[in-house]
Every structure is written in C-alpha cells, then in structure tokens.
Amino acid sequence: MTPYSEDLLRGVLSQHSSKGVLFALQTTQEVLGYVPDSSLNVIADVCNVSRAEVYGVFTFYSDLRKTPPAQVVIKVCVAESCQAVGSRTVVDELHARGYDVHAGTIQDDIACEQIFCLGNCALSPAALINGVPMGRVTADALLQAASEMKQ
Amino acid sequence: MTKVFIPCDSAALSVGADSVAATFAAIAQASSLDVTIIRTGSRGMYWLEPLVEIETTSGRVGYTNVDARALTPSVVADMVSASDLPNSIGLVDSFPWLAKQQRVTFARVGVIDPLSIEDYEFFGGLVGLRNSLQETGVGVVEMITESGLRGRGGAGFPAGVKWRGVLQTQADQKYICCNADEGDSGTFADRMLMEGDPFTLIEGMTIAGTAVGATKGYIYIRSEYPHAISTMTRAIDVARSHGVLGESVLGSGKSFDLEVRAGAGSYVCGEETAMLESIEGKRGMVRPKPPIPAVVGLFGKPTVINNVMTLAAVPMIMAQGPAAYQALGHERSRGTQVFQLAGNIAQGGIVETAFGITLGELVDEFGGGTRSGRPVKTVQIGGPLGAYLDHNSWDVPMAYESLAAAGGMLGHGGVVVFDDTVNMAQQARFAMEFCAEESCGKCTPCRIGSTRGVEVIDRIMAGVDQSKNLVLLEDLCEVMADGSLCAMGGLTPLPVRSALKLFPADFGVNGGTR
Known part of the structure; x- marks a missing residue:
C-alpha cells in the first residue's frame, strides 16, 4: 500500500516538470519527508525520463533519503574547521550514546547525521537541529536541545 | 524612537541571537521603551556574537555576547540609552578590529536590513547597475577587465575575460550562474553576504546579465545554507517588485530575471561543470573541458559562471569606476579579498582587506591566536583541497601568485587554524x-x-x-x-x-x- 496519494504528488510535481529531476526529488522530499521507492515512477513519468535516470540522480545526492526521517534530525559538522575544535570528540561521544553519525542512527526518534560544513566555522563545532543552527556545540548540548525540540 | 540592531545571520542565531531579539522586544515593550528592532546581517566578529547595536547621534554603539537570560529591564534600559556596560565596545565602526579593515564588498553586511531595498539604495546600492545600463555591453566588460577583478571561487581567472567570451559568443539564449555552493570548510563569506546583503549579489548578476546579453540567471546555493536560500529567494521577489529584475531592468528595456536552485548535499557540485549538471537536474558529474562553459554551458548555452564574491564585487566597480578597485591589492591580485578566520581561533570571522596582508597578520593580529590558547601548529588555507602551512609561511603575502609560490592555494580565502594537539x-x-x-x-x-x-x-x-x-x-x-x-x-x-x-x-x- 502506498502511504501517500500518487495523484496528489503528481499534481504538485507537474507544476514544476521543467525544472528537472533533482528539483522533483527535492520537492517530493519536502512534501513527504522522504522519497518513497514508488515515487520514483511518478517522477520519471512527470519528467519524461526513465526510472533508471531518476534512480541515478536520487542515489547521487546525500540529502535525499529513502526512509522517513526521525522527528528530530541533528546534523553534526565533521569538516576541518570543526575538527580543529573537537568535532571528533563530539562524534565519539554521540557514538558512545548509541548514535553513529556515519550511519545516521535513529534512536528515540532522534537521528544524528554527519554533514560537511555549515558555514559556521568561526563558531565551530557547528550543528543544525531540524534546521536550527547551533554553534560551539557539545554532544550533551545537542542531545539536550534535541529532546527539548521533541516535546 | 531608538533603533536597535540585532543580527539574523545564521551563525549569530547559532549562539542565541533570536532569543536575544525576542527577549529584548518583550522587555522593551513591557517597559514602554520607544524602540524599533531591526534585524541585520552580521558584522563578522563572531566571537562577539550576539552583538547588539544601538543607534546614537554619533553612530552605532555595540554590546557584545548578549545573553537573553541576562537581559533585565534595567539592562535593556541602559542599552537603549547607550550607557556604559561591562560588555559595551563603544562605537562599532571605531572598534579597531573592524576599523583596520577595508570593507568594500562587505560594506553593508551587518549594517542594513537585508531585505530593505530602501536601505540598500540609501547605502549606495543600485548606482553601479544604473551606470552599467548607460554603457554598452562591451563597455561594461572593458571596465570589469580594467578593474583586474579575478574569480574568487579559487581559480582566480580574470572575470572580464570570462565575460567577454560569453558576450562574443552568438546564441539565442545565454545564462549567468552564480556558484553559491560554498562547500569548503572554513569559508562562510558567501553565506554571510547572501544572508546580510543579498541585493549586492542580485545587482552584480544583473550587471553581468545585461552586459553579456543573458536574460536568465541561476543562484546555486548549497542545502546546508537554509537561511541563505530563504533570504536570497525573498530578496529576488523584492527586487522583482521594485523593477530591478524583470522584463525591463530599471526601465532600461533590458530583461533579466533570477532563480534560486538548492543543492542536495554534494561537495563536488561546487565544481562549475558539476554545478551546471546539477542545475539541469542531473547527477553532479563533472564535464570534460573543452568546451568551456562560456561557449557551451548551462543547457548547452553560453554561460558566465562566477562565485558569489566575484559577482558581489561588480556593483562597487561599476559605481566607483575600475580604477578605484584596481588601486587596491598586491601584484596581480587586485581589489580586496574577504578572508575568513575559522577553526581553532580566538577571534574568528570576516577580515576584508586588500590582497597582500600576511598570513601572520591574519592569524595573530586579527585572529588573536588559537581559541584553546595553545600554540598554532598549522593552518589550512582554501578549504579541504588547500595546503597545510606552518609558521615558515607567516610572512607570505596573501595573494594568488605569492601563496602559490609558497606551495599554498588561496581558494575562497578561508583560513582554518589548528593548535598543537592536531595529528x-x-x-x-x-x-x-x-x-x-x-x-x-x-x-x-x-x-x-x-x-x-x-x-x-x-x-x-x-x-x-x-x-x-x-x-x-x-x-x-x-x-x-x-x-x-x-x-x-x-x-x-x-x-x-x-x-x-x-x-x-x-x-x-x-x-x-x-
């Protein structure tokens, strides 16, 4: 069973069919929170390309996800500037609490994912929690903010 | 009525600027203080954020590291009356760290309301575009060439030469693409400009478009910058409703419009041809060159691709003439560079100054050494693809050729500092x-x-x-x-x-x- 209306999605996507496959994938994720397998056929149809082509674009970009996201997503920067002020420690501490940022583990409806640079390099280590920027973070501060956001 | 300026820059938000603004507004209202809170970009002195500025007759007075939890009615009243407090730094424009800089591209960032086109014009905006619309396309390209402006994305290719290539190529459609996929760790100048002064980028792109005969422009912004995407998108709407963009740019009869495209978490899409593929909706696969994008670019059409900082330098060049820009700089690196101090640094942020400042001056004088207080072991300049340098390079002038001679790469001007604990x-x-x-x-x-x-x-x-x-x-x-x-x-x-x-x-x- 499809957990969403294909017709509804088709309606949204066909307004922007000229903007290409990536835009359609991003729009799908914006509307549904992720890109369900079955939506690839809808996108292929709307954009008039093969399903394989859509799949190729889908798998290239790390933002696009094939499963629903956790309620709260913590994106931790692991690039050089944040490494210089302890992002490796943040990552290790999150790991010790059951969150593997490489795998994007979901636990208690909170996910921790790695990201390469948020442009907040003067206030490293940086993170983004459901789109809200945080600077000079620790693992504790991140998980605390995430659990507050869940309520 | 007193004007209060609080940043809405995403890095300032990351240390609580939003709650400062909300608390300040609530207290001011409860205390019946006559204030207007204006959200601006950031001045780029990030170790002082959230930085609240109060307008006085002699200029804006600053209060640093304002903590929403410490705001009481008496503190707010003192700030509004510009009284001395332990965290006041006096007139912000006279603050030495800022006063020592030459802010050209960043002149308005942190000063104006990013989405007020009235503010933008009041502070000198749109003069360059108006001047350029009086010129022929060839004339504008000549002026950009004369200014010595080089691509700020990293390669340092002369912008005027690139534009001339597109101008001279015959086609039914041409494009301007702004590369705002600022993926290098340690760089944030593009983000700050898009969040703090988006009309400058719009003006620069419009000058480029009307000069080379492109009617459509794309700004490709990485998805890691949600605030920049939102501000830029809204600014384009404002520009359109004021006739800066559209069928007839400022009534000139020339058409130009812009669209924001978001990236999707791919670093390589900052490479110009991969970016074109991504805007076309495909996998971000690099294209072999030649053909160069100036001849076969977006959707196969001639395309100018420039970085945010390159295009943002254009309005000033067109407003004040190429000679003013050419007068700044070091050897073949003309104009100013927006350096970004990042990583383990005490005073991180934006240092805009003419090319030629030394690495040591940037790290020690502006940066104040490491945040941890330990000795600097190395710096990485130019992002993840840039070289690591040590104290032996402290006297190297920061410019394209001199840095390359020292084995480094200027890239986008990001400087990431590491202390002696790094392996x-x-x-x-x-x-x-x-x-x-x-x-x-x-x-x-x-x-x-x-x-x-x-x-x-x-x-x-x-x-x-x-x-x-x-x-x-x-x-x-x-x-x-x-x-x-x-x-x-x-x-x-x-x-x-x-x-x-x-x-x-x-x-x-x-x-x-x-």
Missing part, C-alpha cells in the same frame, strides 16, 4: 576520505585513488612497509594531481603532501613518534 596524519587521511566520499566518480584517479589513499595512509600510520608505502603514496598523489578531471581529485594531494612534508613525525616517519 596531521589524521588530517591527511581525512583529505583522502573526504575525496572518496564526495568524488563524482567520473574519473578513475579521483574515484579509486582516494580510497587507495586512505588505505596507504593507514598502512603508513601503522608502520607497515613504511618506506615502500611512502613511495606508493607519492606515486598515487602524482597520478591524482595530473590525471584527475577536476580539482576534486587534482588538489586532494595538496593537503596530503603538505601535511606529510611539514609534519612527518605525525605519520611516524623519520624516526618521529606519533
């Missing part, structure tokens, strides 16, 4: 790992070389067949540098080789200990 073998390994993660996969040296690179460095670090593996690593670096299709694989050896050359002991090499 450089780990950093070299990360450079390879990052390349493996982000390679588009089109060419073999980058796709496979990066993975082999991680393995070889692991063996060196473990002391396995060290001398043989060092030869292998050097060989691998040579293949990647010479055989890769773009800078992703081509420059990854730069941080690896420089780390190994400067800090062999970190690799357990030369009898050193890890």
Whole structure:
C-alpha cells in the first residue's frame, strides 16, 4: 500500500516538470519527508525520463533519503574547521550514546547525521537541529536541545 | 524612537541571537521603551556574537555576547540609552578590529536590513547597475577587465575575460550562474553576504546579465545554507517588485530575471561543470573541458559562471569606476579579498582587506591566536583541497601568485587554524576520505585513488612497509594531481603532501613518534 496519494504528488510535481529531476526529488522530499521507492515512477513519468535516470540522480545526492526521517534530525559538522575544535570528540561521544553519525542512527526518534560544513566555522563545532543552527556545540548540548525540540 | 540592531545571520542565531531579539522586544515593550528592532546581517566578529547595536547621534554603539537570560529591564534600559556596560565596545565602526579593515564588498553586511531595498539604495546600492545600463555591453566588460577583478571561487581567472567570451559568443539564449555552493570548510563569506546583503549579489548578476546579453540567471546555493536560500529567494521577489529584475531592468528595456536552485548535499557540485549538471537536474558529474562553459554551458548555452564574491564585487566597480578597485591589492591580485578566520581561533570571522596582508597578520593580529590558547601548529588555507602551512609561511603575502609560490592555494580565502594537539596524519587521511566520499566518480584517479589513499595512509600510520608505502603514496598523489578531471581529485594531494612534508613525525616517519 502506498502511504501517500500518487495523484496528489503528481499534481504538485507537474507544476514544476521543467525544472528537472533533482528539483522533483527535492520537492517530493519536502512534501513527504522522504522519497518513497514508488515515487520514483511518478517522477520519471512527470519528467519524461526513465526510472533508471531518476534512480541515478536520487542515489547521487546525500540529502535525499529513502526512509522517513526521525522527528528530530541533528546534523553534526565533521569538516576541518570543526575538527580543529573537537568535532571528533563530539562524534565519539554521540557514538558512545548509541548514535553513529556515519550511519545516521535513529534512536528515540532522534537521528544524528554527519554533514560537511555549515558555514559556521568561526563558531565551530557547528550543528543544525531540524534546521536550527547551533554553534560551539557539545554532544550533551545537542542531545539536550534535541529532546527539548521533541516535546 | 531608538533603533536597535540585532543580527539574523545564521551563525549569530547559532549562539542565541533570536532569543536575544525576542527577549529584548518583550522587555522593551513591557517597559514602554520607544524602540524599533531591526534585524541585520552580521558584522563578522563572531566571537562577539550576539552583538547588539544601538543607534546614537554619533553612530552605532555595540554590546557584545548578549545573553537573553541576562537581559533585565534595567539592562535593556541602559542599552537603549547607550550607557556604559561591562560588555559595551563603544562605537562599532571605531572598534579597531573592524576599523583596520577595508570593507568594500562587505560594506553593508551587518549594517542594513537585508531585505530593505530602501536601505540598500540609501547605502549606495543600485548606482553601479544604473551606470552599467548607460554603457554598452562591451563597455561594461572593458571596465570589469580594467578593474583586474579575478574569480574568487579559487581559480582566480580574470572575470572580464570570462565575460567577454560569453558576450562574443552568438546564441539565442545565454545564462549567468552564480556558484553559491560554498562547500569548503572554513569559508562562510558567501553565506554571510547572501544572508546580510543579498541585493549586492542580485545587482552584480544583473550587471553581468545585461552586459553579456543573458536574460536568465541561476543562484546555486548549497542545502546546508537554509537561511541563505530563504533570504536570497525573498530578496529576488523584492527586487522583482521594485523593477530591478524583470522584463525591463530599471526601465532600461533590458530583461533579466533570477532563480534560486538548492543543492542536495554534494561537495563536488561546487565544481562549475558539476554545478551546471546539477542545475539541469542531473547527477553532479563533472564535464570534460573543452568546451568551456562560456561557449557551451548551462543547457548547452553560453554561460558566465562566477562565485558569489566575484559577482558581489561588480556593483562597487561599476559605481566607483575600475580604477578605484584596481588601486587596491598586491601584484596581480587586485581589489580586496574577504578572508575568513575559522577553526581553532580566538577571534574568528570576516577580515576584508586588500590582497597582500600576511598570513601572520591574519592569524595573530586579527585572529588573536588559537581559541584553546595553545600554540598554532598549522593552518589550512582554501578549504579541504588547500595546503597545510606552518609558521615558515607567516610572512607570505596573501595573494594568488605569492601563496602559490609558497606551495599554498588561496581558494575562497578561508583560513582554518589548528593548535598543537592536531595529528596531521589524521588530517591527511581525512583529505583522502573526504575525496572518496564526495568524488563524482567520473574519473578513475579521483574515484579509486582516494580510497587507495586512505588505505596507504593507514598502512603508513601503522608502520607497515613504511618506506615502500611512502613511495606508493607519492606515486598515487602524482597520478591524482595530473590525471584527475577536476580539482576534486587534482588538489586532494595538496593537503596530503603538505601535511606529510611539514609534519612527518605525525605519520611516524623519520624516526618521529606519533
């Protein structure tokens, strides 16, 4: 069973069919929170390309996800500037609490994912929690903010 | 009525600027203080954020590191009356860190309401565009060439030459693409400008478009910058409703419009041809050159591709003339560069100054050394593909050629500082790992070389067949540098080789200990 209306999605996507496959994938994720397998056929149809082509674009970009996201997503920067002020420690501490940022583990409806640079390099280590920027973070501060956001 | 300025820049938000603004407004209202809170970009003095500024007759007075929880009715009243408080820094414009800079591209960032086109015009905006609309396309391209403006994305290619190529190519459609995929760690100037003064970028792109005959422009912004995407999108709407964009730009009869496209988490899409593929909706695979994008670019049409900082420098050049811009700089690097101080640094932020400032001045004088207080061990300039440098490079003037001669790369002007606790073998390994993660996969040296690179460095670090593996690593670096299709694989050896050359002991090499 499809957990969403294909017709509804088709309606949204066909307004922007000229903007290409990536835009359609991003729009799908914006509307549904992720890109369900079955939506690839809808996108292929709307954009008039093969399903394989859509799949190729889908798998290239790390933002696009094939499963629903956790309620709260913590994106931790692991690039050089944040490494210089302890992002490796943040990552290790999150790991010790059951969150593997490489795998994007979901636990208690909170996910921790790695990201390469948020442009907040003067206030490293940086993170983004459901789109809200945080600077000079620790693992504790991140998980605390995430659990507050869940309520 | 007193004007109060509080940043809405995303980095300022990351240390609580939103709650400062909300608390300040609530207290001011409860205390019946006559204030207007204006949200601005950031001045780029990030170690002082949230920085609240109060307008007085002699200028704006600043209060640093304002904590929403510490705001009481009496503190707010004191701030509104510009009284002395322990965290006041007096007139912000006279604050030495800022006063020593030459803010050209960043003149309005942190000063104006980013979405007020009235503010923008009041502070000198749209003069350049109006001037350029009086000129022929050839005339505008000449002025940009004369100014000596070079591409700020990293390669330093003369902007005027690029524009001339597109101007001279006949086509039914041309495009301007702004590369706002600022993926290098340690860089945030593009983000700040888009969040703090988006009309400058719009004006620069409109000048480029109307000059070379392009009617459509795209701004490709990475998805890691949600605030920049939102501000830029809203600014385009404002510009359109004020006739800056549209069928007839400022009534000139020339048409130009803009669209924001968001990236989707791919570093290599900052490479210009991969970016074009991504805007077209495809996988971000690098295209072989030639043909260059100026001839065959977006959707196969002639396309100007410039970085945010390049295009944002254009309005000033057109407003004040190329000579004013040309007068600044060092050797063949003309104008100003927006340096970004990042990583383990006490006073991180934006330093805009003429090319030629030394690395030491940036790190020690502006940066104030490390945040941890420990000695600086190394700095990485120009993002993940830039070289690591040490104190021996402290006197190198920061400019394209002089830095290249010192074995470095200016790139986008980001300077990431590390203290003496960093292990450089780990950093070299990360450079390879990052390349493996982000390679588009089109060419073999980058796709496979990066993975082999991680393995070889692991063996060196473990002391396995060290001398043989060092030869292998050097060989691998040579293949990647010479055989890769773009800078992703081509420059990854730069941080690896420089780390190994400067800090062999970190690799357990030369009898050193890890």
